[in-house]
Amino acid sequence: AQKVTQAQTEISVVEKEDVTLDCVYETRDTTYYLFWYKQPPSGELVFLIRRNSFDEQNEISGRYSWNFQKSTSSFNFTITASQVVDSAVYFCALSEESGGFKTIFGAGTRLFVKA
Amino acid sequence: GAVVSQHPSRVICKSGTSVKIECRSLDFQATTMFWYRQFPKKSLMLMATSNEGSKATYEQGVEKDKFLINHASLTLSTLTVTSAHPEDSSFYICSAHKPRGRGETQYFGPGTRLLVL
Numbered sequence: 096a097q098k099v100t101q102a103q104t105e106i107s108v109v110e111k112e113d114v115t116l117d118c119v120y121e122t123r124d125t126t127y128y129l130f131w132y133k134q135p136p137s138g139e140l141v142f143l144i145r146r147n148s149f150d151e152q153n154e155i156s157g158r159y160s161w162n163f164q165k166s167t168s169s170f171n172f173t174i175t176a177s178q179v180v181d182s183a184v185y186f187c188a189l190s191e192e193s194g195g196f197k198t199i200f201g202a203g204t205r206l207f208v209k210a
Numbered sequence: 211g212a213v214v215s216q217h218p219s220r221v222i223c224k225s226g227t228s229v230k231i232e233c234r235s236l237d238f239q240a241t242t243m244f245w246y247r248q249f250p251k252k253s254l255m256l257m258a259t260s261n262e263g264s265k266a267t268y269e270q271g272v273e274k275d276k277f278l279i280n281h282a283s284l285t286l287s288t289l290t291v292t293s294a295h296p297e298d299s300s301f302y303i304c305s306a307h308k309p310r311g312r313g314e315t316q317y318f319g320p321g322t323r324l325l326v327l
Binding site: 128132138139140142145186190195196197198199200201202203205 | 242244246248251252253254255256259301303305307315316317318320321323
């Protein structure tokens, strides 16, 4: 069965600090996809990244970076030099080929960035 | 990029009435769509998988007679909350599955806020 754990419920940082959001997943599939989404107060999900199980390369996009480690079943997300606009709930999610690609979400991490 | 719309974005109804929420994929055909609900300060919980031309597959604990799903075309899935009660008040989000070369991706709608009085 697929499972996503985001152990950090809330994180509060001061602007310009770096912050890492943790994500640990469980799956028996060899083909699966991992995602990060941002959910601002408006509620609409904002897609940040998709990574498939065959590609363990880390990725950097501006101030965002992701570290995918299959050995520890983790897919952590780091925001460098955080800004107030980064304040939101961030969800890590998992989609398995055997499950028809339905997406299971972690509990989410609420990030507060203070000015 | 692909766009998924939901209608209505917000609905208030009286207890006992039924509410229909539409999910449309605007620029691609989606044989599979998914419906999620999200309570305040909680995560998204998958309710059901909607398959075009066949019955929806419901997750454990979701009442199929309460939440009727119809996927009548490759671009439209509807969720009807029947005999709504205040505890059905929630944020409902759909997603449309777009298969691609190696792998897949889903596009999420903007969500529908349902308030049952």
